[in-house]
Amino acid sequence: MSKLGKKEFxxxxxxxxxxxFFMNQGYHxxxxxxxxxxxxxxxxxxxxxxxxxxxxGAAVIQHYIEPFISRLSTHxxxxxSDALGAIRRYFAELIVELEENKFKGGxxxxxxxxxxxxxxxxxxxxxxxxxxxxxxxLQSGLARAQQQGTVRTDKTPEEMADLLIxxxxxxxLRMQIEKSSAPVKQCCHDLLDDFFIx
Amino acid sequence: MSKLGKKEFxxxxxxxxxxxFFMNQGYHxxxxxxxxxxxxxxxxxxxxxxxxxxxxGAAVIQHYIEPFISRLSTHxxxxxSDALGAIRRYFAELIVELEENKFKGGxxxxxxxxxxxxxxxxxxxxxxxxxxxxxxxLQSGLARAQQQGTVRTDKTPEEMADLLIxxxxxxxLRMQIEKSSAPVKQCCHDLLDDFFIx
DNA sequence: TTATAAAAAACGACCGGTCGTATTTTTAAA
DNA sequence: TTTAAAAATACGACCGGTCGTTTTTTATAA
Numbered sequence: 284m285s286k287l288g289k290k291e292f293x294x295x296x297x298x299x300x301x302x303x304f305f306m307n308q309g310y311h312x313x314x315x316x317x318x319x320x321x322x323x324x325x326x327x328x329x330x331x332x333x334x335x336x337x338x339x340g341a342a343v344i345q346h347y348i349e350p351f352i353s354r355l356s357t358h359x360x361x362x363x364s365d366a367l368g369a370i371r372r373y374f375a376e377l378i379v380e381l382e383e384n385k386f387k388g389g390x391x392x393x394x395x396x397x398x399x400x401x402x403x404x405x406x407x408x409x410x411x412x413x414x415x416x417x418x419x420x421l422q423s424g425l426a427r428a429q430q431q432g433t434v435r436t437d438k439t440p441e442e443m444a445d446l447l448i449x450x451x452x453x454x455x456l457r458m459q460i461e462k463s464s465a466p467v468k469q470c471c472h473d474l475l476d477d478f479f480i481x
Numbered sequence: 482m483s484k485l486g487k488k489e490f491x492x493x494x495x496x497x498x499x500x501x502f503f504m505n506q507g508y509h510x511x512x513x514x515x516x517x518x519x520x521x522x523x524x525x526x527x528x529x530x531x532x533x534x535x536x537x538g539a540a541v542i543q544h545y546i547e548p549f550i551s552r553l554s555t556h557x558x559x560x561x562s563d564a565l566g567a568i569r570r571y572f573a574e575l576i577v578e579l580e581e582n583k584f585k586g587g588x589x590x591x592x593x594x595x596x597x598x599x600x601x602x603x604x605x606x607x608x609x610x611x612x613x614x615x616x617x618x619l620q621s622g623l624a625r626a627q628q629q630g631t632v633r634t635d636k637t638p639e640e641m642a643d644l645l646i647x648x649x650x651x652x653x654l655r656m657q658i659e660k661s662s663a664p665v666k667q668c669c670h671d672l673l674d675d676f677f678i679x
Numbered sequence: 680t681t682a683t684a685a686a687a688a689a690c691g692a693c694c695g696g697t698c699g700t701a702t703t704t705t706t707a708a709a
Numbered sequence: 710t711t712t713a714a715a716a717a718t719a720c721g722a723c724c725g726g727t728c729g730t731t732t733t734t735t736a737t738a739a
Contacts, residue, residue, distance in 0.1 A: 290684095309596040311509035314728065327686045329730095336729060387599055394595030396654040398507040401585055410658045445655070446648070446671050449664055453651030456594040457643070460608045466647055473644050478676045488718080512694065523720045525697085534695065685736070693728070698721100705716070 294332050296322035301343035306388035310340055310399050310406075340399070341409035347391045348413040352420055359424045366428035367475070370421070374451075374471045381455075382464050389455035396452075418444050425479070435481040447474055492530050494520035499541035504586035508538055508597050508604075538597070539607035545589045546611040550618055557622045564626035565673070568619070572649075572669045579653075580662050587653035594650075616642050623677070633679035645672055 300321040304313040315336060319326055333339040354376075358369040381389075388394075392410060399406050422444040428434040434443070454470035498519040502511040513534060517524055531537040552574075556567040579587075586592075590608060597604050620642040626632040632641070652668035 308600060309507065309509055311507055312596065312600070315730095316727075325686050326729095327688080327731095328684095331685065389595065393651070393654055396658050397587065397592030397595045398510070400654065400657045401587075402506060402510070407658050414655070414658070442667060442671070445664065445667065449651035449655050449668065450644070450648040451651065452654055453591070453647030453649065456591055456598065456650055457612070457647050459598045460594050460605050460612070466643065469640065469643065470647065473640070473676075478671075513696090514693080524695095525720050525722085526718075528696075529718055680739100682739075683737080685734105687734070688732085690731070691728105692730105694726080695724105697724070699723105700720085702719070703717080705714105707712100707714080709710100709712075 290332075293322060293324055293328075297324065297329075297332060297339070298343055298346040301339060302347045302391060303388075305340070305343060306391050306394065310395060315339075337403055337405050340395070340403065341405045344392065344395065344406065344409040344413050348417060352417060355417075355420055355424070359420075359427075363427070364431070365433070366424045366431060367433040367479070370424050370428070371471070371475050374467075374475070378464055378467050378471070381458065381467065386458050386462050386464065389459045390452060393452040393455055414448065418448055421447060428479075434479050438479075443474075443479055447479075450474060488530075491520060491522055491526075495522060495527075495530060495537070496541055496544040499537060500545045500589060501586075503538070503541060504589050504592065508593060513537075535601055535603050538593070538601065539603045542590065542593065542604065542607040542611050546615060550615060553615075553618055553622070557618075557625075561625075562629070563631070564622045564629060565631040565677075568622050568626070569669070569673050572665075572673070576662055576665050576669070579656065579665060584656050584660050584662065587657045588650060591650040591653055612646065616646055619645060626677075632677050635679070636677075641672075641677055645677075648672060 297318060300318045301313075304318055304321075307313075315329055316326060319329060324332075329339075333342065355370075355373050358373040358376075359366060362369045362372075392413060395406060396410055400410060401407070418441075422440045425434055425443050426440040429436050429440060450470050450473075451467070454466040457466035458464060495516060498516045502516055502519075513527055514524065517527060522530075527537075531540060553568075553571050556571040556574075557564060560567045560570075590611060593604060594608055598608060599605070616639075620638045623632055623638040623641050627634050627638065648668045648671075649665070652664040655664035656662060
């Protein structure tokens with residue numbers, strides 16, 4: 284493997300394991316050594332990839348949200364005549380995976396917002412932008428659902444997108460400690476099958 | 482001050498400071514030394530009060546939720562002919578305080594659910610019971626509001642209490658990183674002034 | 680040979696927890 | 710009521726280990 288290729292490979296590995304460990308143990312509960320061991324990168328090499336743990340954390344956040352954005356985006360494109368259905372199916376898909384994972388990790392964004400959202404400026408900014416991107420996409424989907432007549436129009440798409448994201452985050456936290464998918468299922472039902480309709 | 486009195490005094494002080502530090506810096510981000518220094522208790526004495534940091538964390542959780550329960554309970558008693566109004570005023574009061582605190586700390590329960598909800602059995606149980614107690618109280622208030630005809634009756638009080646708690650938690654997380662009370666205000670408006678009404 | 684990146688070694692600070700001991704409080708016997 | 714034994718608490722030094730980061734050395738490529 285080429286030199287530059289390996290460097291990118293290691294960087295990706297660090298980010299992937301960063302997501303896993305930060306989700307399971309939190310930011311302060313995870314040592315760099317654990318992540319480095321998991322991808323066989325020497326400790327001294329870490330700072331060739333990232334300038335600090337804090338900046339690494341910010342990068343992990345961006346790395347984490349990417350698949351969710353592209354998946355939701357795919358759903359919205361696939362069934363562009365039924366945006367509300369696309370959103371419903373997207374979240375239903377997430378719930379299946381959460382159940383498969385036995386409710387171990389919820390959402391990295393939610394966990395890190397609580398843990399370091401107020402203390403690390405760098406991570407706070409990263410969290411802001413990650414959620415903003417996610418919200419904007421959800422908002423555009425809800426706006427189209429309004430045009431298609433499947434979602435009430437007396438609330439702005441932005442307001443509903445924010446409410447859905449916030450409730451989803453809270454439900455994920457509940458899910459973790461209740462070890463049940465009931466909270467997330469109820470979240471989707473209450474909002475997508477009731478409150479957003481009319 | 483009597484000796485037994487001092488012991489209880491120190492214990493309370495540790496719990497109070499535990500709430501503050503865990504809220505601001507998280508569980509793993511807070512060392513026992515910080516808390517001990519804040520209440521002038523020697524390191525070696527900590528284990529006369531609590532058997533471990535983990536058990537201390539579980540006690541802090543219970544200590545944290547108590548004032549919220551008693552405050553909501555007071556509101557419900559004060560205006561027992563308007564349970565929905567009591568709930569509205571309770572949350573409005575919380576929002577004022579959050580704004581006074583410049584959105585520094587959100588909710589300890591939400592933060593700890595994400596950080597250690599899946600890793601510490603003891604704290605997980607404490608979080609479960611704390612939230613259950615809070616939910617039961619909110620549920621009873623919503624049930625009375627239903628009897629008073631101010632809240633829709635086609636949803637169970639339990640379902641609405643859960644939804645309100647979860648959305649509130651998610652909104653608190655958003656508030657922290659957006660440094661704005663808009664999320665929590667919107668949470669209360671969307672649910673208490675719209676979704677729960679009929 | 681020189682410049683550059685990778686990796687090993689080392690850094691001080693701090694972690695949660697334990698230790699022996701000093702002091703106090705409680706218990707029980709006298 | 711006084712006294713002696715015992716139990717509980719207070720306390721700071723200290724444990725091995727890990728933290729994130731820096732410095733120094735080694736390997737690689739130009």
